[in-house]
Amino acid sequence: MPTNGINKALKLQFGLINYENRYLTAEAFGFKVNASGISLKKKQIWTLEQDEQDGQVVFLRSHLGRYLASDKAGKVICGAEKPDPECRFLIVPQSDGRWALQSEPYQRYFGGSADYLSCFAQAIGEQELWAVHLALHPQASLLSVARKRYAHLSASDGEISVDSNIPWGVDSLVTLVYLDGKYSLKTCDSRFLSNDGKLVKENSNTTSFTLELKSGKLAFKDCDGKYLAPVGPTGTLRSGRCSKPGKDELFDLEESHPQVVFQAANKRFVSVKQGVSISANQDVETDMETFQMEIDKESKKPMFRTNGGSYWTLVTHGEIQSTATEVEVNTRFDIEWRGHRVALKASNGKYVCTKKNGQLSAVSDTVGDDELLLMKLINRPMLILHGENGFVCHHKNSNTLDANRSVYDIFSLLFDNGAYHIKSVNGKFWFVSSSGLVCSDGEKAEDFFLEFPEHGRVAIKGSNGKYLRGDQGGTLMCDGASVDASCLWEY
Numbered sequence: 001m002p003t004n005g006i007n008k009a010l011k012l013q014f015g016l017i018n019y020e021n022r023y024l025t026a027e028a029f030g031f032k033v034n035a036s037g038i039s040l041k042k043k044q045i046w047t048l049e050q051d052e053q054d055g056q057v058v059f060l061r062s063h064l065g066r067y068l069a070s071d072k073a074g075k076v077i078c079g080a081e082k083p084d085p086e087c088r089f090l091i092v093p094q095s096d097g098r099w100a101l102q103s104e105p106y107q108r109y110f111g112g113s114a115d116y117l118s119c120f121a122q123a124i125g126e127q128e129l130w131a132v133h134l135a136l137h138p139q140a141s142l143l144s145v146a147r148k149r150y151a152h153l154s155a156s157d158g159e160i161s162v163d164s165n166i167p168w169g170v171d172s173l174v175t176l177v178y179l180d181g182k183y184s185l186k187t188c189d190s191r192f193l194s195n196d197g198k199l200v201k202e203n204s205n206t207t208s209f210t211l212e213l214k215s216g217k218l219a220f221k222d223c224d225g226k227y228l229a230p231v232g233p234t235g236t237l238r239s240g241r242c243s244k245p246g247k248d249e250l251f252d253l254e255e256s257h258p259q260v261v262f263q264a265a266n267k268r269f270v271s272v273k274q275g276v277s278i279s280a281n282q283d284v285e286t287d288m289e290t291f292q293m294e295i296d297k298e299s300k301k302p303m304f305r306t307n308g309g310s311y312w313t314l315v316t317h318g319e320i321q322s323t324a325t326e327v328e329v330n331t332r333f334d335i336e337w338r339g340h341r342v343a344l345k346a347s348n349g350k351y352v353c354t355k356k357n358g359q360l361s362a363v364s365d366t367v368g369d370d371e372l373l374l375m376k377l378i379n380r381p382m383l384i385l386h387g388e389n390g391f392v393c394h395h396k397n398s399n400t401l402d403a404n405r406s407v408y409d410i411f412s413l414l415f416d417n418g419a420y421h422i423k424s425v426n427g428k429f430w431f432v433s434s435s436g437l438v439c440s441d442g443e444k445a446e447d448f449f450l451e452f453p454e455h456g457r458v459a460i461k462g463s464n465g466k467y468l469r470g471d472q473g474g475t476l477m478c479d480g481a482s483v484d485a486s487c488l489w490e491y
Contacts, residue, residue, distance in 0.1 A: 012048045012213065015040040015133040015406075016099070017181075019126045020113050023133075026062035031079035033068065034115045039406035041390060045135045048213065051088065055215045057104055058091055059083040070103045070110065074120025097181060097210025097221065098129040131181040132211055136253065137386055137490045138176040138408070141167035142185075144230050145217055145250040151230075151237055153187040159197055160187065162235030168287055168307050170379045173256055175410070182208035183220070185237075188381055195222035197231070197238030212245060217252060219245035256379065258293045258452060261285050263374040264354040270373070272306045278320045281358035290378060295455040301332040302452065314346040320360040337451045337461075340418030341372040376415050377450060383413040383422065385458075386490040387470050394424065395475075399441040401430075403470030414445070421445035432462045436479035457488040 015037075016024040023037030023044040037044040042063050051057035060068040068078045069086040080087050088104035101110040103119050110119040111128035121128050142151040142162075150164040153171040164172060175186040184192050184207045191199035192207040200207060209220035209228065220228040222239045227249040229240040242249055262270035264280030269289040271282040282289055291312070292305040304312040306322045311331040313324035324331045333352070334345040344352040346362030351371045353364040364371050385392040391408035392401055411430075412423040422430040424440040431442035448468075449461040460468040467480030467487040480487040 012216065012218075013045050013135040014048070015044045015135055016046060016130040017133055018111070018113060018130060022113070024117075024130070026064060026066070026078050028064060031064070031066055031077055032115075033062075033076055033078045033117055035112065035117060036114050039390075040133055040135055041404075041406065048216070049083070050216055051083075056090055057088045059087050060089065060101075070106065070108070070119035072106055074106075074108055074118040076110065076117050076119050091213065092124065093212050094124075094129060095225065097212070098131050100124045100128050101130065132213075133178060133181075134176065134183075134211070136176075138178070138384055139173055139256055139380070139382070139491075140176070140253040141172055141256050142174045143167075143252040143254055144235065144248075145252060146247045147230055147235055149230070149235060151235075151251075153189065153199075154234065155189065157234070157236075158199055159234075160185070160193055160199070160237040162230035162237055163233075166307065166309070167254070167256065168292075169259065169290055170381060173379050173382075175382060175384070176253075177203065178407075179203065179208070181210070183211055184208055185220075186382075188379075190382070193228075193237060195224070195226070195228070195239040197236050214245050214250060217250035219249045219251070221245075255456065258377055258458075259290050259379045260293050261289055261376045261378055262291070263376070264358070264360075265369045265372060266354060266358060268358060270360065272308070272322045276321045276323050278312055278322055278360045279358040280354050280360065285378075293452065295452060296327070296332055297455045299332055300454045302335055303327060303331045303333070314348060314362055318346070318348065318350060318361045318363040320346070320352060320362060335452075336367070337449065338367070338372065339449060340374070342375045343367045343371050344373065374418050376418075377413070377420075380413055380491060383411040383491060384408045385411075387488070388485055389470050389474060392476055392489075394440060399439045401438050401440055401476035402474050403476040404474030416445070416447070419447035419449055422448055432464055432466075432478040436464070436466065436477050438462075438468060438476040438478050451483070453483050454488070456490060458491045459483045459487050460489065 018035045022035045025037040025043050047061040049059040062078050066078050067080040067083045067087040070076050090102045092100040108119050109121040109128040144162045149162050150167040151162045152164045154161040170188045173188045177184040194200050194206045205223045212219040226239040227245050229248045268280045269282045270280045271289045273288040287307040294303045310322045311324040314330040315321050330347050336343040350362040351364040352362045353370045389404040391405045393405040393409045414421040429442035429445045431446040447463050451459045462478040469480040469486040471477050
């Protein structure tokens with residue numbers, strides 16, 4: 001089991017905000033750039049790539065796959081299909097967390113406002129400073145580069161410890177909260193990390209960090225100019241003594257896959273506690289009963305990884321065991337979403353059934369009680385949804401929800417017998433009106449169903465049998481007849 005980077009490090013994508021609070025925008029027409037964007041949408045997202053020979057040099061790639069470049073006269077365009085010498089920039093981080101971008105060949109600084117952007121300034125002024133707004137989904141796993149261990153909430157010690165070999169269970173979920181150019185780290189029990197390592201209920205100056213990038217890794221700088229690092233034997237996450245980030249202060253953000261618990265018709269939890277056999281024979285949920293659902297990007301079929309790093313696989317006589325170390329045809333399953341329950345089909349075309357002794361075997365041609373499993377998502381108690389037009393957020397003046405915002409609200413996800421209730425910040429519940437509008441002020445909870453049709457995306461079905469989607473005006477509706485791009489959400 002590799003202890004370093006078992007999941008893919010997320011590509012660093014972000015928006016750049018100038019001194020007038022406008023985003024750097026790449027227009028499709030004429031490959032022009034301006035600083036006119038008022039929020040972080042598709043045109044305002046940039047991907048950072050690093051030069052393989054010189055880690056200090058970066059390239060900025062637009063949503064069109066073209067690279068930002070500056071010529072000798074300071075003229076800026078974004079049309080290069082491949083990074084050429086004029087696309088080479090250096091990031092000069094400032095004490096307040098903002099960046100200056102310097103053309104490497106010409107040593108001039110990039111800045112300006114609206115349509116008047118250039119890369120000709122000889123010194124860094126207010127116009128040449130850019131704040132960085134990460135465009136990643138804000139929930140991820142945090143990996144220490146030096147320790148090769150993951151951060152997790154250690155509730156008994158009241159800290160975030162960086163000593164996990166694998167990011168397992170809800171405690172390993174970290175939410176990055178963005179506010180006024182700074183980031184806070186929020187644990188799964190809704191507390192914020194303070195720079196002294198303590199977990200606190202309220203966001204304040206000591207829980208706000210500026211992000212810095214160094215060779216593609218992240219560093220978190222506190223209000224006193226010191227950096228977060230794992231300290232001591234358990235790797236307590238707190239600000240250290242360093243005012244410059246070294247290896248100890250660097251982190252990767254990794255994708256947080258859904259982790260699930262299954263309960264069979266015998267009311268017992270599916271487990272690997274007894275060895276390699278996958279059996280429904282346990283009465284409590286532990287790491288041994290938790291499985292990571294990894295959805296294959298090509299086939300869109302799920303695979304189930306155990307906390308020991310092996311995968312469920314089909315073996316002789318239809319038995320399901322946790323003996324596969326590599327992904328192959330027998331580790332992929334079809335999943336059928338049947339309301340409050342799911343059914344799994346193995347690569348032999350048979351449904352997985354729970355035998356009398358609890359053993360899971362793929363031997364059934366049809367689905368009855370023994371082929372149905374209750375599946376519970378355990379590592380998203382806080383739900384943040386990002387669709388094709390932006391994040392889901394409360395509408396300012398009504399009980400509806402917007403699905404096109406650059407800021408997000410955090411909702412609570414509550415499991416109830418195969419369905420989920422979604423709770424708003426105000427303690428009220430989501431419900432679907434007779435016209436298909438999703439409203440956020442219900443007195444009583446309404447059932448929603450989660451489906452995972454492809455890698456990194458969830459589809460949410462209402463009690464009306466329709467799917468959540470953002471409509472043309474940016475309002476969250478529950479009227480999608482089938483799952484298309486508008487019904488898929490990063491979560």
